[in-house]
Amino acid sequence: MNSYLDCIPCFFSQALRAARIATNDEATHKRILDRIAQMVKIISLEDSPPKVAGMIYRIIAEETNNPDPYKHIKRDFTRRALDLLPSLRKQVLSSDEPMMTAIRYAITGNIIDFGPTESFNMEKALDNALLMKFGICDYETFREHALRSKKTLYIGDNAGETVFDRLLIEQLDSDVTYAVRNNPVINDATIEDAREAGLDEAATIMSSGCDAPGIILEECSRDFRDEFESADLVIAKGQGNYESLSDVTRPMFFLLKAKCAIIARDLGITNGDIVLKGINAQQRMV
Amino acid sequence: MNSYLDCIPCFFSQALRAARIATNDEATHKRILDRIAQMVKIISLEDSPPKVAGMIYRIIAEETNNPDPYKHIKRDFTRRALDLLPSLRKQVLSSDEPMMTAIRYAITGNIIDFGPTESFNMEKALDNALLMKFGICDYETFREHALRSKKTLYIGDNAGETVFDRLLIEQLDSDVTYAVRNNPVINDATIEDAREAGLDEAATIMSSGCDAPGIILEECSRDFRDEFESADLVIAKGQGNYESLSDVTRPMFFLLKAKCAIIARDLGITNGDIVLKGINAQQRMV
Numbered sequence: 001m002n003s004y005l006d007c008i009p010c011f012f013s014q015a016l017r018a019a020r021i022a023t024n025d026e027a028t029h030k031r032i033l034d035r036i037a038q039m040v041k042i043i044s045l046e047d048s049p050p051k052v053a054g055m056i057y058r059i060i061a062e063e064t065n066n067p068d069p070y071k072h073i074k075r076d077f078t079r080r081a082l083d084l085l086p087s088l089r090k091q092v093l094s095s096d097e098p099m100m101t102a103i104r105y106a107i108t109g110n111i112i113d114f115g116p117t118e119s120f121n122m123e124k125a126l127d128n129a130l131l132m133k134f135g136i137c138d139y140e141t142f143r144e145h146a147l148r149s150k151k152t153l154y155i156g157d158n159a160g161e162t163v164f165d166r167l168l169i170e171q172l173d174s175d176v177t178y179a180v181r182n183n184p185v186i187n188d189a190t191i192e193d194a195r196e197a198g199l200d201e202a203a204t205i206m207s208s209g210c211d212a213p214g215i216i217l218e219e220c221s222r223d224f225r226d227e228f229e230s231a232d233l234v235i236a237k238g239q240g241n242y243e244s245l246s247d248v249t250r251p252m253f254f255l256l257k258a259k260c261a262i263i264a265r266d267l268g269i270t271n272g273d274i275v276l277k278g279i280n281a282q283q284r285m286v
Numbered sequence: 287m288n289s290y291l292d293c294i295p296c297f298f299s300q301a302l303r304a305a306r307i308a309t310n311d312e313a314t315h316k317r318i319l320d321r322i323a324q325m326v327k328i329i330s331l332e333d334s335p336p337k338v339a340g341m342i343y344r345i346i347a348e349e350t351n352n353p354d355p356y357k358h359i360k361r362d363f364t365r366r367a368l369d370l371l372p373s374l375r376k377q378v379l380s381s382d383e384p385m386m387t388a389i390r391y392a393i394t395g396n397i398i399d400f401g402p403t404e405s406f407n408m409e410k411a412l413d414n415a416l417l418m419k420f421g422i423c424d425y426e427t428f429r430e431h432a433l434r435s436k437k438t439l440y441i442g443d444n445a446g447e448t449v450f451d452r453l454l455i456e457q458l459d460s461d462v463t464y465a466v467r468n469n470p471v472i473n474d475a476t477i478e479d480a481r482e483a484g485l486d487e488a489a490t491i492m493s494s495g496c497d498a499p500g501i502i503l504e505e506c507s508r509d510f511r512d513e514f515e516s517a518d519l520v521i522a523k524g525q526g527n528y529e530s531l532s533d534v535t536r537p538m539f540f541l542l543k544a545k546c547a548i549i550a551r552d553l554g555i556t557n558g559d560i561v562l563k564g565i566n567a568q569q570r571m572v
Contacts, residue, residue: 005302005315012295029291030331037326040319 001243003045003052004262011056012036014115018060018186021114022069035059050214050240053115057185057213068184070114070159077112077122077160077187078197084126085163092167099143102168104129107255107274109164110157110238114187115213116259122160135258135269138278142253145281149174149233154203155215155245156180157238157256159189162197165237168255169202177227178203183211188240214244239263242277251281287529289331289338290548297342298322300401304346304472307400308355321345336500336526339401343471343499354470356400356445363398363408363446363473364483370412371449378453385429388453390415393541393560395450396443396524400473401499402545408446421544421555424564428539431567435460435519440489441501441531442466443524443542445475448483451523454541455488463513464489469497474526500530525549528563537567 015036019029036056043052061067088105095101108129111120146152152174156162162178169176178199181188189197194205209221215236217225228234234252236245242254243263254277258264264271301322305315322342329338347353374391381387394415397406432438438460442448448464455462464485467474475483480491495507501522503511514520520538522531528540529549540563544550550557 005312005319008319009295009298009302012298016291016295026291033291033294034327037323040323045316 001048001246001263001266003043003047003049005045006262007049007052008040008043010116010260011052014053014186015056015060017114017118018057018069019064021073022060022064022066028063032060032063035063048214048216048244050212050244051216053214053240054185054210054212054216058211061184070184070187073114074159074187074189074193075196077158078163078193080122081109081112081160081163082197084123085166088126088164088167089170092171099146099168099171100139101130102171103139103142103255103276104132104274105164106161106168106237107257107276108132109161110255110257111259112158112160112187113238113259114158116239132257132274133270133272134276135264135267135273136275136277138253138276138281141278141281142276145233145251145253145278146172146174149231151231152176152233152235153227153231154178155208155234155236155241156189156194156199157241158187159193159197160187161237162189162194162199166197166199166202168235169199172233174233176203177231178205179208179215179224179227180205181211181213182207182209182221185211185213188213212240212244214240216244217248246279249280251279253278253281287334287532287549287552289329289333289335291331292548293335293338294326294329296402296546297338300339300472301342301346303400303404304343304355305350307359308346308350308352314349318346318349321349334500334502334530336498336530337502339500339526340471340496340498340502344497347470356470356473359400360445360473360475360479361482363444364449364479366408367395367398367446367449368483370409371452374412374450375453375456378457385432385454385457386425387416388457389425389428389541389562390418390560391450392447392454392523393543393562394418395447396541396543397545398444398446398473399524399545400444402525418543418560419556420562421550421553421559422561422563424539424562424567427564427567428562431519431537431539431564432458432460435517437517438462438519438521439513439517440464441494441520441522441527442475442480442485443527444473445479445483446473447523448475448480448485452483452485452488454521455485458519460519462489463517464491465494465501465510465513466491467497467499468493468495468507471497471499474499498526498530500526502530503534532565535566537565539564539567
């Protein structure tokens with residue numbers, strides 16, 4: 001997905017929010033906005049929003065000398081999510097359609113996103129998870145691909161959300177590789193964050209090799225690209241992964257909650273809807 | 287009121303919205319954002335938001351060769367407001383406290399603002415006008431000043447809102463000068479817009495001499511500043527006039543609806559509240 005002009009004000013809002021989390025020094029906040037302003041002229045709208053966001057968050061890390069401003073926030077959400085895991089797992093296992101229930105919790109976890117949104121309530125969202133409205137739901141196709149897959153690549157998004165991804169991983173009868181960001185960016189999960197969430201008990205954790213809050217394939221490691229090409233099933237969580245991978249030609253599935261009007265328009269849904277969308281994925285009649 | 291760093295993303299959003307109203311050409315929209323980005327480094331946070339906004343809307347007018355993008359929108363709102371005027375006037379005259387009812391309608395008209403807000407429903411807001419919550423209500427002080435004033439300066443804000451201002455002007459037993467912007471900026475009223483709203487039947491219309499969407503006193507005409515100094519009572523409508531005049535030392539009254547979190551914080555109220563705020567204005571016990 002390309003960037004839109006509407007993303008430009010949003011880049012400034014996001015940067016200011018992150019800058020304030022990284023430091024209280026207002027002069028530094030202003031310097032960050034000045035540097036982003038200098039970037040505007042060279043931003044190509046051909047680039048996906050995560051590619052631009054990656055550059056912005058590098059500026060924030062440089063100017064604040066704080067490579068991981070969201071560290072404590074990530075840890076807090078992971079712990080709170082882990083507290084909820086046993087009861088949610090019980091809900092999944094006792095439901096009529098465990099895979100669908102796991103998908104709903106995994107998507108609901110995508111609300112833990114400090115990029116586009118200023119505030120959210122994780123616990124309240126989870127209470128509401130089974131009632132949330134799908135804007136797109138390619139469940140039957142997904143289920144068929146999932147049942148056939150022996151080798152799954154699951155591309156994670158935010159720290160804490162990782163815990164809920166595990167519920168879906170547990171529904172897959174497949175070897176799963178769980179890919180995360182190479183370095184801290186916003187509150188996206190890194191290898192360390194995914195380990196804290198216990199993902200290593202359910203999957204093989206790997207870095208994508210990419211620092212952006214998404215998957216810019218040409219910036220990813222050779223190992224990651226091999227996984228991406230050879231997996232039977234690829235699942236990608238969240239807006240950043242959708243924005244950066246929506247134009248690839250291989251079959252894959254996106255699970256996300258739409259948190260901005262631009263991505264909602266791109267997907268043809270209402271902002272706030274949840275999404276399970278397959279691309280290049282045909283359902284085979286059995 | 288100073289500008290805040292939070293105003294910077296908002297300047298870009300406002301500019302994009304106005305640029306799209308002025309022209310459909312996306313390359314022009316991008317060029318406008320590029321020019322605003324070049325301004326960021328030289329924006330002084332000591333300047334009030336309307337001062338910066340004035341520069342931004344001048345860029346939009348230059349780049350689009352459209353000095354009055356909101357012309358048709360302004361005319362439309364003025365006509366719709368004029369259609370409602372007789373019935374609202376009846377409401378005012380039959381109410382227990384006509385001045386207070388007129389104030390409520392005048393403030394509600396302040397919703398017609400294409401600066402900070404993307405969408406609003408004027409008719410629905412008017413239906414709700416008598417129930418809206420005051421964050422600040424210095425009514426007794428205002429009423430006392432209003433009853434004593436023989437020479438009132440009323441500083442207008444948006445086109446269409448002008449019509450509802452007339453309801454309050456009709457409650458004043460005073461010569462009223464109604465001041466408007468010198469040139470089109472956003473959907474703020476100019477002399478032509480105020481005449482279309484029939485304000486010349488209730489007041490003497492004058493230009494402030496200032497092109498910004500607010501009152502930058504040093505940019506105003508000598509005539510306006512004389513009025514500002516000599517009036518017994520000064521009423522200023524809307525955020526832009528508050529932002530640019532909140533630090534003056536003369537007594538005056540602001541009537542507005544808070545439409546952004548920053549001004550709400552500055553006023554110590556909740557965003558969305560309505561405000562009747564006196565500054566430097568003592569209530570004299572009679």
